Amino acid sequence: MKKVSIVLFLATLFFACSKNAVTGRKQLKLFPESVLQDQALTEYRSFLSTNKVLSENVNKDAVMVRRVGLRISKCITDYYTAKGLGKELENYKWEFKLVDNKEVNAWCMPGGKVVVYTGLLAVTQNEAALAVVMGHEITHAVAHHGNERISQVAIAEGFEVAGNIFTSGNQKANRLFNNIFAPAAQVGVLLPNSRKQELEADRYGLNFAAMSGYNPNEAIPFWKRMSQAGGQKPLEFLATHPSDDRRIAELQRFMPEALSYYKPIGSR
Numbered sequence: 187m188k189k190v191s192i193v194l195f196l197a198t199l200f201f202a203c204s205k206n207a208v209t210g211r212k213q214l215k216l217f218p219e220s221v222l223q224d225q226a227l228t229e230y231r232s233f234l235s236t237n238k239v240l241s242e243n244v245n246k247d248a249v250m251v252r253r254v255g256l257r258i259s260k261c262i263t264d265y266y267t268a269k270g271l272g273k274e275l276e277n278y279k280w281e282f283k284l285v286d287n288k289e290v291n292a293w294c295m296p297g298g299k300v301v302v303y304t305g306l307l308a309v310t311q312n313e314a315a316l317a318v319v320m321g322h323e324i325t326h327a328v329a330h331h332g333n334e335r336i337s338q339v340a341i342a343e344g345f346e347v348a349g350n351i352f353t354s355g356n357q358k359a360n361r362l363f364n365n366i367f368a369p370a371a372q373v374g375v376l377l378p379n380s381r382k383q384e385l386e387a388d389r390y391g392l393n394f395a396a397m398s399g400y401n402p403n404e405a406i407p408f409w410k411r412m413s414q415a416g417g418q419k420p421l422e423f424l425a426t427h428p429s430d431d432r433r434i435a436e437l438q439r440f441m442p443e444a445l446s447y448y449k450p451i452g453s454r
Contacts (some may be wrong), residue, residue: 192228209329209386213221216337219330223277223297230281230299232253238286240304248284251302254317255282257398258324259298264327274338275328282320290415294323296332309415315408317400322391329390331383381428385436392437392444399451402444 205212240248258282266275278298287303294300300320310316326332388405396402413430428436 204247207269207274208266209390211332211386212443213334214337215330215377217333217335219296219333222333222336223295226295226297226299230295230301234283234299235283240284240286245284247304247307250313250316251284251300251320252282254313254320254398254400255280255300255324257263257400258317258321258394261397262328262394265394275407278328287351290412292319292323294320294327296327298324298327300324309407309411311411314395314400314402314404317395317398318402318405318408320391321395321398322387322395325390325394326376326383326386329386331387333379334383340423364396384428385433387435388433389440392440393447396444396448401450402448404440406434409434409437 204215208335210430242252259278263272263278266272275298280298280300282300282302284304285304286303289303290305290309291303291307292301300323302316302320309318310319315336392402392405395405409430413434
């Protein structure tokens with residue numbers, strides 16, 4: 187019986203590994219996106235109900251967040267459609283909210299629910315830098331980084347969790363999801379993802395911002411400001427994010443690709 191379980195376990199891992207059609211990287215994805223999106227919607231609504239959401243009717247920064255989000259989401263949708271991948275985003279119902287919170291933070295949940303904290307705007311300082319951050323966070327969602335991470339944690343905690351994730355109301359599944367996506371579980375200034383995922387989100391987020399008409403060069407001074415704004419940070423191998431120096435170096439390496447997509451707003 188134990189051997190059968192091991193075979194089933196390995197078979198599931200084999201079939202759950204798939205190649206991401208956009209990034210080209212193989213990913214472990216144990217769960218249907220619909221399951222994560224349903225759970226994300228619940229957590230998103232709960233978050234909004236307990237935080238101060240700034241109205242676009244009275245706050246120009248909230249208007250900016252929505253404007254940037256709509257531009258990026260349209261470009262991403264067009265990009266995926268052009269590659270014949272439109273079905274991947276067909277269940278995305280985009281929303282963009284600005285909340286009154288001093289944390290330097292932003293996140294995007296599966297299904298396209300995006301939240302920016304007012305504390306981030308003091309560091310972005312301009313719309314293009316905000317677009318770079320929002321492109322980064324949205325990439326985490328559309329590149330299925332959450333599914334990948336929650337699958338890795340499920341494997342680490344035992345195959346039983348992976349099997350039970352589909353069970354409605356399962357406490358282990360709910361706890362697992364909350365540990366990955368709930369804003370209260372975040373580490374540092376952005377969602378806790380592996381360094382590989384972070385650099386992937388940097389690259390494609392930069393491209394998506396550029397496609398949307400925002401100057402990707404703004405990413406470099408933004409991350410320099412982030413570096414100066416932060417306190418003492420752990421060594422990179424102990425952190426979930428790349429070091430600031432490495433991140434800036436990689437962004438500079440990604441820049442020619444992003445600039446190839448860049449057409450300033452109003453020039454098209």
